[in-house]
Amino acid sequence: MLEQLLIFTRGGLILWTCKELGNALRGSPIDTLIRSCLLEERSGAASYNYDAPGASYTLKWTFHNELGLVFVAVYQRILHLLYVDDLLSMIKQEFSAIYDPKRTSYNDFDDIFQQLKKEAEARAEEMKKSKQLGKHVNNNLGRKQGQVQNGSVDGGSKKKSGGESGNDGGDGDKSRGRPLENGNLRNNHVGKGEVPAMVNANGKENEASKTGAFDLNKLQKFRSKAAKKTETVVNKVPKEEPNKKITKKNRVWDDSPKESKLDFTDPVSENGEQNISVVAADEGESMMDKEEIISSDSESEEEETRKDSNVDSKKKGWFSSMFQSIAGKANLQKSDLEPALKALKDGLMTKNVAEEIAEKLCESVAASLEGKRLASFTRITSTVQAAMEEALVRILTPRRSIDILRDVHAAKEQGKPYVVVFVGVNGVGKSTNLAKVAYWLLQHNVNVMMAACDTFRSGAVEQLRTHARRLQIPIFEKGYEKDPAIVAKEAIQEASRNGSDVVLVDTAGRMQDNEPLMRTLSKLIYVNSPDLVLFVGEALVGNDAVDQLSKFNQKLGDLSPSPDPRLIDGILLTKFDTIDDKVGAALSMVYISGAPVMFVGCGQSYTDLKKLNVKSIVKALLKLEVSRLMICRS
Amino acid sequence: MDEEKMEKLKIQLQQLLNEAHEFVQKIPPTQINVAIAVVLSTIVLFLIIRLFKRKSSNTIVLTGLSGSGKTVLFYQLRDGSSHLGTVTSMEPNEGTFVLHSELTKNGKVKPVHVVDVPGHSRLRPKLDEFLSQAAGIVFVVDAVEFLPNVRAASEYLYDLLTKASVVKKKIPLLLLCNKVDKVTAHTKDFIRKQLEKEIDKLRASRTALSSADISNEYTLGVPGEAFAFHQCSNKITVAEASGLTSDISQLEQFIREYVKA
Secondary structure (H helix, E strand, C coil): CEEEEEEEECCCEEEEECCCCCCCCCCCHHHHHHHHHHCCCCCCCCCEEEEECCEEEEEEEEEECCCCEEEEEEEECCCCCCCHHHHHHHHHHHHHHHCCCCCCCCCCHHHHHHHHHHHHHHHHHHHHHHHHHHHHHCCCHHHHHHHHHHHCCCHHHHHHHHHHHHHCHHHHHHHHHHHHHHHHHHHHHCCCCCHHHHHHHHHHHHHHHHHCHHHHHHHHHHHHHHHHHHHCCCCCCCCHHHHHHCCCCCCCCCCCCCCCCCCCCCCCCCCHHHHCCHHHHCCCCCHHHCCCCCCCHHHHHHHHHHHHHHHCCCHHHHHHHHHHHHHCCCCCCHHHHHHHHHHHHHHHHHCCCCHHHHHHHHHHHHHHHCCCCCCCCCCHHHHHHHHHHHHHHHHHCCCCCCCHHHHHHHHHHHCCCEEEEEECCCCCCHHHHHHHHHHHHHHCCCCEEEEECCCCCCCHHHHHHHHHHHHCCCEECCCCCCCHHHHHHHHHHHHHHHCCCEEEEECCCCCCCCHHHHHHHHHHHHHHCCCEEEEEEECCCCCHHHHHHHHHHHHHHHCCCCCCCCCCCEEEEECHHHCCCCCHHHHHHHHHHCCCEEEEECCCCCCCEECCCHHHHHHHHHCCCHHHHHHHHC | CHHHHHHHHHHHHHHHHHHHHHHHHHCCHHHHHHHHHHHHHHHHHHHHHHHHHHCCCCEEEEEECCCCCHHHHHHHHHHCCCCCCECCCCCCEEEEECCHHHCCCCCCCCCEEEEECCCCHHHCCHHHHHHCCEEEEEEEEECCCCHHHHHHHHHHHHHHHCCHHHHHHCCCEEEEEECCCCCCCCCHHHHHHHHHHHHHHHHHHHHHHCCCCCCCCCCCCCCCCCCCHHHCCCCEEEEECECCCCECHHHHHHHHHHCCC
């Protein structure tokens, strides 16, 4: 049964709630829905799950974009109500008929709502019955599983599902297990806004069920194993330890005598620091503190290309669109938005935005524009582009303050060092950018200390040692083949002893699929509870950005033994100078993780560290390429 | 040679002047008068329009963190009640109306243009559109949940006070402590002192980044002294209100002070 149904304006005033369903909602699901879903441009998703102590709800919504209204239905998660979408669209139609911007109370809507609800429930019952009749004729496993799933926990039909499962004995366990697994899966993903992962998991489940009965059993076993893994506290020794003990033998290619010395690094003597010149540490002002000059000539280019894209369509289409733009079309339908959105999506993908993200963004923009009246003298393309631009600015604007210096001062007052951990996959530039951040902090009179917790890669400790020497800051190192979590812990203790304000912890690069390595990483984070977990990602990455960030977040959440795990707090985007205007990786990363981009690395020297300029990124993303349009025209 | 040329030019100029003089004299006087009158009246019209523009606008901007009660206050001002309640705003609420409590007043009351800007950090850019026409800003603070949000509130307030449009036009700011009907609400003096302390700290860390932040062109307060609100060039006052119980008299006073009836 529905818990609550609300109608409110986009400005925030609640116009109508159902008085009969008087149960007060626990927690604040509506506010959370708005903050983490609708404002995050995920309004194209099908539903949203909300957990509060003592309740777990699923929320479904629909918009009336012309009048600026939002309709939200809340119900318990364990129920699978089929009629909610139907009901919402019917309510939308009826309410928009009686809506008046000046009115603020709509008590007469109560009766209409009751009527509509009965109609919708009746229709859903009919659909269920017709499905069940079809089941006896068609022995398709997939459909059966689907309807058992739908009918399983809904009030009156419990008896029916019991009867069905009695018919096929083996399926009985599966059917009961299925809702639980769904619930389990959803619990793992809740609060992280990972609706696509959930939808994907359900899709896989359905596909597997269609192939055969024993596959289902295997799938169930795997899933229960995974569930068990997430629950137990695991502290396995990383597997690469025994491998490292086997030292590498030098390869001998021909009969030349063995090279005795291959290590040409300077011996670190007590006076080693004096040999290096002090000038190297001062390369001028870091680019973080310099103003960004946005070129204005790019704007005129953008308008030209936009005109070109409009001429793109056929002559007849052009004429009708001109006519419509002058007259102002009645209401935007999804079919009208599709060509413009497709063009935009392709444009975004050529700018290196991940395909999944571009798809979701376009859906969200479509949801916000559907049913809106076109203002006269505007084309559909320009409306869509304006909406997309607004959405992009909204996503890239950070949700919380990214003022690190303020945080450092706050930690300083409390007397403890501010700990930053750099994580990421192999070769993205963690150590290089760590040195850049240290340089920038030094320029603002902050005492920095480095911690070399990359105890795996050869040369990592020496690399950091060189940086520390050039910047003249202390470095805490324990050599190789040590447990990084313990090294980090001791580094933090050392920092509080010698009065360092910030500790920058360097970790080894690891692939997001490598479970033992991800476990050691989450252990490091759990043991040391850093103030900032910075994910270092390169701007060259394409669709893999989505996979990297979502898996990192997921593993950090799943493998952490604490009930409230630390996730990625910020993103450091590197190698920005290698991409011209294909800046889409920034958008993919911010969208999928919700973390703001705190720094942008744009070169290999100490001063090449910038802040993200939201306006220039949005401009670069929306600029259509002229060459591509020429191909379309011919 | 040059002197001859000069002489010739002089003579030519004089001839032109004479011709022009005769031409002007030939036109009947009414036409000249009408032409002069038209030119003068257009100049006067422009001056009047300019004067009108400089006259105070009637826009009041309600801003503050998300959840501080701006939308409730907006509807209290407009209708006298907050109806069925509010949720997080996704878009600004605008309206030009006579304040609800003044509907019963006799005589002509000037309507006020009130704008309620969403407080969610993702929607901050919307504030800039309305600041340019603001006659007064109301910064709403949640007096109950003040301490957990004091940093975010002070950062927002700092950004607001250092915006070019606010400093140049000296837009007055009212610090409104909302939700005072609750028992655990803090007093307005406490809130004011805490905000001053936080902004003082922000001054230190923000001046470090000042050249990178284009919007923060101005620094606050007197360097070397602790920050206090009375050091700002625009007038800052503190008041209390309660949106849910319609206790908004101090807010209405502020509005009436700066939007002349």
